[in-house]
Amino acid sequence: MQGVAAVVLLLLIALYSVDQFLARLEQREVGAEGRRLYAVGQKLLTQNRIPGAIDAFARAHALERSNRSYAIALASSQMAGRQIEASRNTLTEILQRDSNYAPANLLMARTMVQDQRYREADSYYHRAIYGTWPENQSQERLKTRLEVADMLAAHGGSYELLSEALLLQNTSGNDPAILKHVAALLLQAGSPGRAALVYRSLLRVAPSDRDAYAGLARAEILDGNYGAAHLALVKAFTHSPNDAELRREMDLAGRLLSLDPTPRHLSSAEKLRRSDEILTLARQEILGCLGSQTASPVLAQELDDAGKLLAEKLRGAATNERAEMRLSQAERLWRARPPLCVPAASQDDPIALLLKKIGQ
Amino acid sequence: MTGNLLSERIRKWAARFAQREDQVAIVLSLVVGALVGLVVVAFILLTGRMAARMYPPGSSPWRSILIPVFGSLVSGYLLYRYFPDARGSGIPQAKYALFLHNGYISLKTVVGKFLCCSLTLASGIALGREGPSVQIGAGITSVLARRFGLKTEQVKGILPAGCAAALAAAFNTPIAAVLFSLEEILGDMHAPVLGSVVVSAATSWIVLHLILGDEPLFHVPPYQLVNPSEFGIYAVLGLVGGLGSVAFVKILLGLRVWFRRLPKSTVWLQPVAGGLTVGLLALAAPEVMGVGYDFVERVLSGGVAFRIVALLAVLKILATAMSYSSGNAGGIFGPTLFIGAMMGGAVGSAAHALFPATTAGPGAYALVGMGAAFAGIVRTPLTSVIMIFEMTRDYSIIVPLMISNLVSFVVSYQLQRQPIYEALALQEGVYLPSREEAHEQLERHQVEDIVRKDMHPLPPTMNLEAARRVLEEARLNAWPVATQGHLSGLLTAHTLHSRQDLSGAVHDVMNPAAVFPFVHADESLAVALERMGAAGVDVLPVVSRSDLRLWLAPLRSAMC
Numbered sequence: 001m002q003g004v005a006a007v008v009l010l011l012l013i014a015l016y017s018v019d020q021f022l023a024r025l026e027q028r029e030v031g032a033e034g035r036r037l038y039a040v041g042q043k044l045l046t047q048n049r050i051p052g053a054i055d056a057f058a059r060a061h062a063l064e065r066s067n068r069s070y071a072i073a074l075a076s077s078q079m080a081g082r083q084i085e086a087s088r089n090t091l092t093e094i095l096q097r098d099s100n101y102a103p104a105n106l107l108m109a110r111t112m113v114q115d116q117r118y119r120e121a122d123s124y125y126h127r128a129i130y131g132t133w134p135e136n137q138s139q140e141r142l143k144t145r146l147e148v149a150d151m152l153a154a155h156g157g158s159y160e161l162l163s164e165a166l167l168l169q170n171t172s173g174n175d176p177a178i179l180k181h182v183a184a185l186l187l188q189a190g191s192p193g194r195a196a197l198v199y200r201s202l203l204r205v206a207p208s209d210r211d212a213y214a215g216l217a218r219a220e221i222l223d224g225n226y227g228a229a230h231l232a233l234v235k236a237f238t239h240s241p242n243d244a245e246l247r248r249e250m251d252l253a254g255r256l257l258s259l260d261p262t263p264r265h266l267s268s269a270e271k272l273r274r275s276d277e278i279l280t281l282a283r284q285e286i287l288g289c290l291g292s293q294t295a296s297p298v299l300a301q302e303l304d305d306a307g308k309l310l311a312e313k314l315r316g317a318a319t320n321e322r323a324e325m326r327l328s329q330a331e332r333l334w335r336a337r338p339p340l341c342v343p344a345a346s347q348d349d350p351i352a353l354l355l356k357k358i359g360q
Numbered sequence: 361m362t363g364n365l366l367s368e369r370i371r372k373w374a375a376r377f378a379q380r381e382d383q384v385a386i387v388l389s390l391v392v393g394a395l396v397g398l399v400v401v402a403f404i405l406l407t408g409r410m411a412a413r414m415y416p417p418g419s420s421p422w423r424s425i426l427i428p429v430f431g432s433l434v435s436g437y438l439l440y441r442y443f444p445d446a447r448g449s450g451i452p453q454a455k456y457a458l459f460l461h462n463g464y465i466s467l468k469t470v471v472g473k474f475l476c477c478s479l480t481l482a483s484g485i486a487l488g489r490e491g492p493s494v495q496i497g498a499g500i501t502s503v504l505a506r507r508f509g510l511k512t513e514q515v516k517g518i519l520p521a522g523c524a525a526a527l528a529a530a531f532n533t534p535i536a537a538v539l540f541s542l543e544e545i546l547g548d549m550h551a552p553v554l555g556s557v558v559v560s561a562a563t564s565w566i567v568l569h570l571i572l573g574d575e576p577l578f579h580v581p582p583y584q585l586v587n588p589s590e591f592g593i594y595a596v597l598g599l600v601g602g603l604g605s606v607a608f609v610k611i612l613l614g615l616r617v618w619f620r621r622l623p624k625s626t627v628w629l630q631p632v633a634g635g636l637t638v639g640l641l642a643l644a645a646p647e648v649m650g651v652g653y654d655f656v657e658r659v660l661s662g663g664v665a666f667r668i669v670a671l672l673a674v675l676k677i678l679a680t681a682m683s684y685s686s687g688n689a690g691g692i693f694g695p696t697l698f699i700g701a702m703m704g705g706a707v708g709s710a711a712h713a714l715f716p717a718t719t720a721g722p723g724a725y726a727l728v729g730m731g732a733a734f735a736g737i738v739r740t741p742l743t744s745v746i747m748i749f750e751m752t753r754d755y756s757i758i759v760p761l762m763i764s765n766l767v768s769f770v771v772s773y774q775l776q777r778q779p780i781y782e783a784l785a786l787q788e789g790v791y792l793p794s795r796e797e798a799h800e801q802l803e804r805h806q807v808e809d810i811v812r813k814d815m816h817p818l819p820p821t822m823n824l825e826a827a828r829r830v831l832e833e834a835r836l837n838a839w840p841v842a843t844q845g846h847l848s849g850l851l852t853a854h855t856l857h858s859r860q861d862l863s864g865a866v867h868d869v870m871n872p873a874a875v876f877p878f879v880h881a882d883e884s885l886a887v888a889l890e891r892m893g894a895a896g897v898d899v900l901p902v903v904s905r906s907d908l909r910l911w912l913a914p915l916r917s918a919m920c
Binding site for chain 1: 402406
């Protein structure tokens, strides 16, 4: 019995050695085959042969499940081939092994965006931002934050966008391209003051940057600083004299300057004249928008009141009180606009911009 | 001096230990688990590496014909010339060893099974590795137990532990391996060997993980039930799975009958028919080759078109039935899962195309389809549920799986009464105990408990008149006829009464081809009485399980 036990023990050791040898051999051969298939997949991807690339990556992934590069390549190619569900399955497998793996979270966020599941996408984007990147961690995090901010700019709320833009402002360093992107996001998030600060910081480094001047002008317009906007546009114009877009912005800034009733140096008569013009323009814009449609009773009342105010001759004392009455009426009228007329008042509409400033 | 003392102590301890059967069984189960686990892992790895060399990346299509033909030719010759007991799946053979041969499997058979199956499976024959692993595991256990000097009953008792260890390593599902050993191999879920079976399966699984890591056999996406109405579709899947299972079993058994009718001199060449079939089918669909688990995984992930999975289900049924029935060494466990996954994928694709908003993707159905096919073909519904559950580790799959399995089981049972392994054994002339019988044997007396071996059969040369007198004196309506242990049949009083002339001999009235009622020594008295009642006789011949013509003793109703 002892002899048999000894033989069994030797057999166990020998078999273990054989198994280890075979396992290493398999690992080596499977690894080589996986690398070959991955290279084939990459090549097919560059040739835009997506189905072939998916097949090659899928086979590489099946050979080496633990290799995340293969899995990520497979998921990316599946997304490129519009196989969203399959891509999500591949990513789920990676995330089940390591929920902190940032590239998988980023791709998962993109699949969610494709399915218009923005809230879940936001969650995966943040897991990607705070997760582990295999290399270039800080750069990848910054790029991901820019991506999530762009997603929020397109589909999210301005509060979330502002928070992302502020974080980006703090982490983006001095890269002008990223700073311009951040400033644009701040504008979109409704924070033109902060955007103006970013543009100014850019202009300190590059005083002849046309885009920075244009951005600054837009920020100043939205912030109600039409004089500053005009000045920035004049400077931008000196660098790009034939720029049609700058010309348009400059006309807008000029128009806003000529209509703005808020500067301190204005006489009462001028303020009354500007207020009257603002009310006239607001009324005309709404009537033009309504066309033949019937106004709601509230709007009809406001239009009627505005008409009565405008019918008064600008005789007698041009008091601030009279100017304020017109401005208040213009604001009420603007608020009573039907939904139909809201999109018409864009960020290039001087009345909309002025009434927003006055309302603040 | 100290060495001698130590050696003496070890000897004494070993002697004391050897007297405690339960402890011996547990320790031996550990050794069996480790050894079988290592051998099965070597089997899997060796097969994989050989296959990689036979089919290098980018190899020509001609290989898919030549290599299976060559592989089946070489293994066919080896099986014919050196290892005849290594033919086939391995699961019926493990049962033969348990029920017919007192737990005996030779080392030569183990070696033969390992070599021939490695060659067969690597060459792409459409068979599985689990069945052979079970026979290898049982064989190693048998050899080891005999070498350790265990008694026959102990060897038989430890054999299921080897089967479970092999399956745990081959399929990476230790709980399902334990259940399969009890449900299929032993046919008894309450067997007293449960402890040994669990220990060896767990040990083997640990060995597998030690060497190959923590990778499951299939990587499946998380399962989800999209809408309760899907339960209806899972029932339809069970129906399709049941019908597919019956088709597979009937084709396989039919082809096997045909091959068995061919001249014995062609036995060594017959496996080539399987190799050639697989090769030709592989030209159209290379996925039919080998076990096909890689492709199963792709189907489980979804995204394989309906027509591809439907076609592969049919082709795999043909390829496996032909490969197996022609006499190649390999199992049907793996192909069953492949066929099930394809059928499930097809049903899932169709359902998803018809009701995209209320059904999960085809992958979920492929997963359940694997269980349905297993329940329909192997008829171990509990094992199949646990096996799929173990693979997915997802509780939510249980209910759809149970619905599908139950429907498949009932449909296949209605259309094909015998499970595949029992049917294969019957074709070999072996009558294995069914699960119901095995259960009854535990609770009731067995025939061998009361049978009297001093009662003799009638010789065929006996005069008919003398035979009539024997029956009359004994007040019996039938009596077995046998000579030199070979049973000719049952002579009934009815036969004698129907003849006016009783001058001839007994063999004159016996029809050698006639089917007569019988009973086995290890069957319950309830079964014996039932058969007597059905045949309308007072006596049944007690015969061997391995040879229905081998006379053992008579059993009289009065004895019961």
